[in-house]
Amino acid sequence: MTKQIKLTEIVPDHLYGKRLDQVLAEMFPDYSRSRIKEWILADWVNINGRLCNVPREKLLGGENIEINAELPDDERFEAEPIDLNIVYEDDHILVINKPAGLVVHPGAGNHDGTLLNALLHHCPGISEVPRAGIIHRLDKDTTGLMVVAKTIPAQTHLVEMMQAREITREYEAIAHGAMTAGGMVDxxxxxxxxxxxxxAVTSSGKPAVTHYRVMEKFRNHTRLRLRLETGRTHQIRVHMTYINYPLVGDPVYAGRPRPPRKADESLLVVLRAFKRQALHAAMLRLAHPITGELLEWHAPVPDDMVGLTQALREDTAIHGMDNQ
Structure with a gap:
């Protein structure tokens, strides 16, 4: 299903000589340039009653613009009363602390019970926003902070901020291996x-940059703080595996468990029981997409990662750092 929208406006004289796509992007800033270009190419833009599908056409100013476009409508997904841990909310955005096990968007094998279904119930008007305002994702079993747009203007600006790398996201993780120092994976x-x-890391892939620093060292594990410059699928998990420090519990990239030598049974039990990647989105910082106010949120590390950290500390206290 789609939502029909109609936009009409007179081209201001100061936009004389500019291309159609540039003019529309300036006249209708609530919509992204890529979306506006799609509208032009889809024959949804009229100039003085004349259809125009050439983004490069120059305008003189004073033209009457009429756009009859379609926006994706997420109402085809069911609204479901799923509890959300809401950290912040106003008329334009909300920030949630996502638990492990919650899928972000419906897909193959997950048609309901997702964050999107929960958002449609919590804020029915969000069905008018593409993808129900979801601008970035966390893997099913990654916990932590996500920002969601409640309106189209907020969504447009947040997407532009994400693409411009103006949203700061920091994570905590526990990796296999005793790392000596932090660094960057590019x-x-x-x-x-x-x-x-x-x-996977592949020459045909998209650019991806992950910064990491050591927060705490154990006998054969490391607690890390990581910051993303880009937001590729599985980025931290893939990059840490690439440098031979896969995340504890990662069912896809970590391979078999790697306990330290002569580990006590108590630690082995904790490691065997940890069935998800030890990864948590701990901090989110951005300028509000409408007001411009700088905002920052923190989410405490979940109990399972706290328990894993404590077990690794106890093992290190018993055996010391030299018995790798």
């Missing part, structure tokens, strides 16, 4: 050449 990520549900 390697492109794309689909795995043979395992189509996996991602």
């Amino acid at each position: 390697e492109p990520i794309g689909r795995h050449p043979t395992k189509r549900t996996h991602m």
Whole structure:
């Protein structure tokens, strides 16, 4: 299903000589340039009653613009009363602390019970926003902070901010291996050449940059703080695996468990029981897409990662750092 919208406006004289796509982007800032270009190419833009589908056509000013366009409507998905841990909410955005196990968007094998279904119930008007305002995702079993747009202007601006790398996201993670120092991974990520549900570092992938620093060292594990410059699918998980420090519990990229030598049974039990990637979106910082106010949120590390950290500390206290 789609939602029909109609926009009419007179081209201001100061836009004389500019291209149609540039003029419309300036006249209708609530919509992204890519969306406006799609409208032009889809024959949805009229100039003085004349259909125009050439984005490069120059305008003189004073023309009457009429746009009859369609926007995706997410009402085809069911609204469901699913509890949300809402950290912040106003008329334009909301920030949630996502639990492990919650899928963000319906897809193959997950047609309901998702964050999108929960958002449609919590804020019915969000059905008018593409993808119900979801501008970035966390994997099903990654916990932590996500920002969601409640209106089209907020969604447009947040997407532009994300593309311009103006939204700061920091994560905590626990990785296999004793890392000596922090650093940066700058390697492109794309689909795995043979395992189509996996991602991988590949020369044909999209640019991806992950910064990481050591927060705490254990005998054969490291607690990390990571910051993303880009937001590729599985980015942290793939990059940490690429440098041979996969995340504890990662069912896709970590391989078999790697306990330290002579680990006590108590630690082995905790490691065996940790069935998800040890990854948590701990901090989110951005300028409000409408007011411009700088905002920052923090989400405490979930109990399962706290328990894992404590077990690793106790193991290190017993055996010291030298018995790798």
